[in-house]
Amino acid sequence: MSSHLLELATARRNGTPLGITSVCSAHPNVIRAALRRASTTRQHVLIEATCNQVNHLGGYTGMTPADFVNLVNTIAVEEKLEPSLIIFGGDHLGPNPWRKEKPETALAKARDMVKAYVTAGFSKIHLDTSMGCSGEPAALDDQTIANRAADLCEVAEAASKAAGLPPPVYVLGTEVPVPGGADHVLDSVEPTSPDAAKATIAIHRDIFAAAGLEAAFERVIAFVVQPGVEFGSQNVMQYDRSKARALSLVLNDHPGLVFEAHSTDYQTQQALSDLVSDGFPILKVGPGLTFAYREALYALDMIASDLIPSYGTRPLAAAMERLMLDHPTDWQGHYHGDTQSVRLQRHYSYSDRIRYYWNRPEATSAVQALLSALDGQVIPEPLLHQFFGEHTKAGSTAEETLLASVEGVLAIYDRAVHPQQS
CATH class of the missing domain: 3.20.20.70 (Aldolase class I)
Structure with missing residues (x-):
């Protein structure tokens, strides 16, 4: 070891x-x-x-x-x-x-x-x-x-x-x-x-x-x-x-x-x-991995919004915004600029301070609602391609898509740390 x-x-x-x-x-x-x-x-x-x-x-x-x-x-x-x-x-x-x-x-x-x-x-x-x-x-x-x-x-x-x-x-x-x-x-x-x-x-x-x-x-x-x-x-x-x-x-x-x-x-x-x-x-x-996870979650949030009328308009992103505003300790002082700039950083910053919130009950509930909404749904390949581009895998479940997004980052590291196997 x-x-x-x-x-x-x-x-x-x-x-x-x-x-x-x-x-x-x-x-x-x-x-x-x-x-x-x-x-x-x-x-x-x-x-x-x-x-x-x-x-x-x-x-x-x-x-x-x-x-x-x-x-x-x-x-x-x-x-x-x-x-x-x-x-x-x-x-x-x-x-x-x-x-x-x-x-x-x-x-x-x-x-x-x-x-x-x-x-x-x-x-x-x-x-x-x-x-x-x-x-x-x-x-x-x-x-x-x-x-x-x-x-x-x-x-x-x-x-x-x-x-x-x-x-x-x-x-x-x-x-x-x-x-x-x-x-x-x-x-x-x-x-x-x-x-x-x-x-x-x-x-x-x-x-x-x-x-x-x-x-x-x-x-x-x-x-x-x-x-x-x-x-x-x-x-x-x-x-x-x-x-x-x-x-x-x-x-x-x-x-x-x-x-x-x-x-x-x-x-x-x-x-x-x-x-x-x-x-x-x-x-x-660290943050680069949870950043990829958040990217995939937000992409699925938008896919579900387009695919399932009853799902609503990006409820996961809205839930995370409410959660971060209600509990600002983990991002306040780290993001700077005007109101719009700070709002964007709360969700899309490379620092990924949003990672501190995924284990909170409000976040886990919103993620589960997303996964439940997509469970059993056949996502049209062109819709997947809109958000996942060349990484689109037809037939992948939402859970598999999330893990694959993180694995994609780890694959880059694997090729770098094992150059003889590249």
């Missing part, structure tokens, strides 16, 4: 780079699409939960790490995927959910969360202690970040030993992009400077050694850096390998490491392939 991740640096050194897609989503249909695809390709699938989505206190999904593992394993059984192909990852594990609290309180909760993740069977642990807590600067210095990461690593090591589990592999780093994308239009994104990357690796190695964590540091597979990829609400910065060349060369002095690329959503297949070849083989994607 996590041993597969240890092969990434070896493959790069041998001149046969390969990567892995990190599916960062707690949406059951996104998880199902990823597991269904893995069941077909027979490749490892990396499913990651973030600290805000899933933690020992429930997170915004209401799931603990053990709950999340049970959800994924249940879907895996339904999709006939053997457990040995699933790798569980914990993303941004640190004080982020409690950063408005005092450091000692936030870090105590972070320790409990890391213990819960490791005990539940998460074998890839991204320790992110880069953010300041109450009374601290927003961005901390490398020394503080590394000390806090070592503290959490000690918890993870002890938890795996107590649970009788293999020790986890780790991802570290201080230059961590904003989870879920930027909240403004992007003009440019500069890659991490090589000197900054070297300094980050060195200071973590020294502090882990001082804490007696040399063995754990040997299982650090990657550092998070900024290769120059990001997406905002309304635009995407595509990877430019020429700008990241000097950063990529840092890995030549660290043969056991690769870099992890966050916010790779909406990159082209060529850009993703270049990232893998250049030493950024762990490609994290």
Whole structure:
């Protein structure tokens, strides 16, 4: 399982780079699409939960790490995927959910969360202690970040030993992009400077050694850096390998490491392939998958409006608008502009803040009403083609269409991370 991740640096050194897609989503249909695809390709699938989505206190999904593992394993059984192909990852594990609290309180909760993740069977642990807590600067210095990461690593090591589990592999780093994308239009994104990357690796190695964590540091597979990829609400910065060349060369002095690329959503297949070849083989994607899911849902909403007079005019979109206006916390402050611009972003933003609402009862009810309306309906192929274009599959059910839309994105990643099979 996590041993597969240890092969990434070896493959790069041998001149046969390969990567892995990190599916960062707690949406059951996104998880199902990823597991269904893995069941077909027979490749490892990396499913990651973030600290805000899933933690020992429930997170915004209401799931603990053990709950999340049970959800994924249940879907895996339904999709006939053997457990040995699933790798569980914990993303941004640190004080982020409690950063408005005092450091000692936030870090105590972070320790409990890391213990819960490791005990539940998460074998890839991204320790992110880069953010300041109450009374601290927003961005901390490398020394503080590394000390806090070592503290959490000690918890993870002890938890795996107590649970009788293999020790986890780790991802570290201080230059961590904003989870879920930027909240403004992007003009440019500069890659991490090589000197900054070297300094980050060195200071973590020294502090882990001082804490007696040399063995754990040997299982650090990657550092998070900024290769120059990001997406905002309304635009995407595509990877430019020429700008990241000097950063990529840092890995030549660290043969056991690769870099992890966050916010790779909406990159082209060529850009993703270049990232893998250049030493950024762990490609994290989340909003891009739920964006594809929302696109398909809204397309089916319009199809049902045209096909079934009694269905009404786009009731799913109307229900989501009401829901987001009634509960604005998860999008307010992230979308900017006049009233019309913000309304459009609520539904169509690349940041996809609408993803926070799909598990609410009002949303699940509206989705079920859509699927029930289309159940047994024969959708004329030209009508399907209007909304799904070349991806039209005559005879597909609404549920199959939704999963296929997510799988279509994952297929792009598969071709990028397994270039020898393309």
